[in-house]
Amino acid sequence: MLVFRFYFICFAGLIATLAFATGNGSPRQSSEKHEPPSGTKDSITFSSVHVDEPYIALTFDDGPSAKLTPKLLDLLATHHIKATFFVIGENVAEHPEIVARAAREGHEIGNHSWSHPYFARMSDDNVRSQLRRTDDAIRSAIGIRPTLLRPPYGSITAREKRWIHDEFGYRIILWDVDPYDWKRPGPAVVRNRILKETLRGSIILSHDIHPGTIEAMPSTLDALEAKGFKFVTVSELLRMATPQPSHTPPSSESISTSATPSPAPTQQPSPSG
Numbered sequence: 001m002l003v004f005r006f007y008f009i010c011f012a013g014l015i016a017t018l019a020f021a022t023g024n025g026s027p028r029q030s031s032e033k034h035e036p037p038s039g040t041k042d043s044i045t046f047s048s049v050h051v052d053e054p055y056i057a058l059t060f061d062d063g064p065s066a067k068l069t070p071k072l073l074d075l076l077a078t079h080h081i082k083a084t085f086f087v088i089g090e091n092v093a094e095h096p097e098i099v100a101r102a103a104r105e106g107h108e109i110g111n112h113s114w115s116h117p118y119f120a121r122m123s124d125d126n127v128r129s130q131l132r133r134t135d136d137a138i139r140s141a142i143g144i145r146p147t148l149l150r151p152p153y154g155s156i157t158a159r160e161k162r163w164i165h166d167e168f169g170y171r172i173i174l175w176d177v178d179p180y181d182w183k184r185p186g187p188a189v190v191r192n193r194i195l196k197e198t199l200r201g202s203i204i205l206s207h208d209i210h211p212g213t214i215e216a217m218p219s220t221l222d223a224l225e226a227k228g229f230k231f232v233t234v235s236e237l238l239r240m241a242t243p244q245p246s247h248t249p250p251s252s253e254s255i256s257t258s259a260t261p262s263p264a265p266t267q268q269p270s271p272s273g
Helices: 002-023 068-079 089-094 096-104 124-142 158-168 187-197 211-226 234-239
Strands: 055-061 084-087 108-111 171-173 203-207
Touching (some): 055 234, 068 096, 084 089, 084 096, 158 171, 187 203
16 A cells, blocks of 8 residues: 555646746746738728728719819819819810919829729739820829829729839729719719718718719718718828727728729629729
């Protein structure tokens, strides 16, 4: 019996020693990988911006229109609102005076390509030609080159974003509010969609080449102002960006500055963007 107890004590001591060496020695490394916090700001592409105040950016694509854009400029002047116009190079070459007026009145002018093709389906050289021709037309009209690009249809690859940003210095501007006004659903529908989807930091997409959009704007602007929204250009909105808190989940009014491009629509005639 004494021999059995002796061996038992020795065995227990050995177990305790091993446990101490493996458990109380240097701490074990966790097998979990610590990923960087989500929502990191993307310095190239934006569809919305996290801001602390109720600022939003109105954007108008595909112009200028000889008949409709001046009407829109008159309305914006009445409301003392500055917007961002993503213009088509062909239209700028045809109506440089309208683009010059928009810039003179404090609106921002961005590149929206020369003829509205799908960039993601094109060679680099063809994309480069689209951008340069439009860049030159804008600079000829207003005296300065644009710093923002909205790819037609939102169609652009990650690789294209990088080389376009490196070569032209453009920031890529998408959107988070789309009333699908190119489908011409009627002014009331355009207005209601914008009001329903707009949050602080939103970038609103619309087109100044459709009569229904221009008809929708007076009541849309009145309603947005009644909700307390304030209007700035896209570049002004980007300068207002504040870091999104990483310790709390994003609320309905806290939108990441990082943009996720909308997939290029499958419809050929005049899709959004």
